Amino acid sequence: MTAPTPILRAERLTRTYRIGAATVAALRDVDLDLAPGDFLVVQGPSGSGKTTLINLLGLLDRPDAGRVLLEGRPVGDLAEEARADLRRDRIGFVFQTFSLVPVLTAAENVAWPMALRGLGEAETRRKSLALLERVGLAARADVRPDLLSGGERQRVAIARALANEPPLVLADEPTAHLDSETAESILDLMAGLNRERGVAFLVATHDSRVVARARRRVELRDGRFEGEGRAA
Amino acid sequence: MTLWRFAARNIARNRRRTVLTLGVVVFGFAAIALAGGFMAQNLDGLAESTIRSGMGHLQIASPGGFEDAGGFEPGRGLEDAERIAAILRGDAAVKEILPRLEFVGLVSDGRRSVPFLGIGVDPIAEARHMDAPQTIASGRWLADRDERAVVLGGGLAKALGAKAGDGLTLLATGVDGTLNAVDAAVAGIVHLPIKELDDRWLATGLTLADDLLAAGGRVSRIAVVLGGSRGASAAGRRIEARLREAGLEVEVRPWEALAPFYRQVRILYLGIFGFMGIVLVVVVLLATANTMMMAAAERTREIGTLRAIGTRPSLIRGLFLREGILLAVAGSVLGALLSLLIRTVLNHSGLTLPPPPGGTQGMPLHVQAYAVAYAAAAVAMLLTLAFASWLPARRASRVPIVEALTHV
DSSP, rough: OOOOOSSSSEEEEEEEEEEEEEEEEEEEEEEEETTTTTTEEEEOOOOSSHHHHHHHHHTTTTTEEEEEEEETTEEETTHHHHHHHHHHHHHEEOOOOOOOOOSSSSHHHHHHHHTTTOOOOOHHHHHHHHHHHHTTTGGGTTTTTSSSOHHHHHHHHHHHHTTTTEEEEEEESSTTTHHHHHHHHHHHHHHHHHHHOOOOEEEEOOOOHHTTTTTTTEEETTHHHSTSSSOO | OOOHHHHHHHHHHHHHHHHHHHHHHHHHHHHHHHHHHHHHHHHHHHHHHHHIIIISSSSEETTTTTGGSSOOOOTOOOOTTTHHHHHHHHHTEEEEEEEEEEEEEEEEEESSSSEEEEEEEEEHHHHHHSSSSGGHHHHHHOOOOOOSSEEHHHHHHHHHHHOTOOOOEEEEEESSSOOOEEEEEEEEEEEEEESHHTTTTEEEEEEEEEEEETTTTBBBEEEEEEEHHHHHHHHHHHHHHHHTTTTTOEEEGGGGGHHHHHHHHHHHHHHHHHHHHHHHHOOOOOOOOHHHHHHHEEEEEEHHHHHTOOOHHHHHHHHHHHHHHHHHEEEHHHHHHHHHHHHHHHTTOOOEEOTTTBSSSEOOOOOEEEEEEEEHHHHHHHHHHHHHHHHHHHHHHOOOHHHTTTTT
16 A cells, blocks of 8 residues: 655755845755644744745745655646645635735635635625635624734634635644644644644744644754754 | 725725825826816817818818919819808708908008908808907908908007098909909907917908909809808818819818928927826826835735635735725816816806917917827726835735735
8 A cells, every 4th residue: 555645745955045145044854754634743943944934835935956846736837826726725724914905804714715716795795704714704704804813813823824725725834823722722733623624833933832743843943954954 | 805995995994094196096087178178178279260260160262272372373264162161051061152362462541551361251141150250359350242442450550540431442463473462441350369379460352353354253262151161171072072063173171181280280289288198197107006015015915825724926016006996086076076166167267378389379278178188097097006005016916926925
């Protein structure tokens, strides 16, 4: 019996940045496999390369060397519009700072990725309300983000990440700006979605509460995974 | 959530900036619409005064007759004026037929002789459609075509020291080459708007002019008054074809072809209006592009988020473009309302403009609701705002997503 194709694979990913005259290696020869339905936590202190890894795996940035395969398909040579379509359809994002659009209501924020796929307004409304109900925010559907608490905003962001039913969610420090109780409820929500819907989660964090929920965890230090340098 | 509604919400998020941007568009629109309306009114006024200066909407002359400068050329007059008039009366567009016999000569009071540009007319028809009879400063207009009287331009009367009731002698070369002279009384003195013409102008009835020139019933031209100045060229072509079908060798020209001054002024106005329009568009472009750049810069992080979750760069550009279009449409609607309001105030202000170059009479300030100017202003604002929004949209869609997401 062969192992299922990893939903996400990174091969010898390297990313460097120029800061003034200096060159900083944010990520060095990183390999990673993420199976469908997995819940992988990437640990590491600030500056270890977690966000850089998320950016490369989420097709938000391009590596200097190495490649990313999404559902077995190399994505490095794709044009920006095609990469945007993959992000829309196959990847959900949860950001540290929630990153909701302030002029849209909670339901409209959730509906936006569906609207991008061309779904009608009635259908996106119905689906976004269902997602908000799933994250416990149905009653706040028509409220704009500035009137929501931090925890509520992150719930909306999670609902938005699931809008197009992606098989993969990338989360970058999703609990960083939340109090303990709210952080726990967000983690419960993510774990539940992972368990019930089989959505694969890759979470970058240095929050020990998140680490405790992981099925697998790897530690990133100075741009490399500790140990063999491979999270597989 | 449609892109249009999203764009509308983005416009509404910073009300002060939106009001400022809208203000620029509104005043830009109003300036173009009002200037266009003023220009159109002036051109229409000039067209009307050109037509009523004696030209009519159409003129008919024998072949080559339009090349004769100011005088009656023997052998070139219209011999069949009555037949031509009969055919013209059968055309529904023709309102009046004004035969004229143009000539040059000397007018003398016995002590002084002054050159003049003369015109023999049908005084009754002339008074119905032309301006000169309406500008009587003293005395009266000619009573009928057989009256042995003249009406002088104010400048010519002054040069002669003549007044209504005085006797004068007109001298001119007749068609047979002899120098003829006739006596006439001064019926009245007119005040023509163009000084050079006022200094030389003399009008008399057709009978006296015919006697002076020994024209034998011929006229130099026939002016035709139509129902309106629009379509004069088409009417001219139709009438010329009818006259030629009747075996009459004539040329028919519309007033605009015979009015180089009008054409020059029109070109001048269009040049001034065009230049002013370009300046206004540049001002609006700079002002709106600046505010839209600021708006885009403030939203860099948000645009990064939208792109991260799968919004294509082309859609980001479309969003900004829609914001520009909405501002242009709203600004144009408000600008049109403001223009109509200012126009109403100006038209009821009683202000009078100084006389135009060469003129002697000022004219009341009047601004037309000129649809072409309103449409031009709307198109200009739309294109300007589209361009102004294209610059930040292009920038926003090109910033690397990672950079946009960390923008502060």
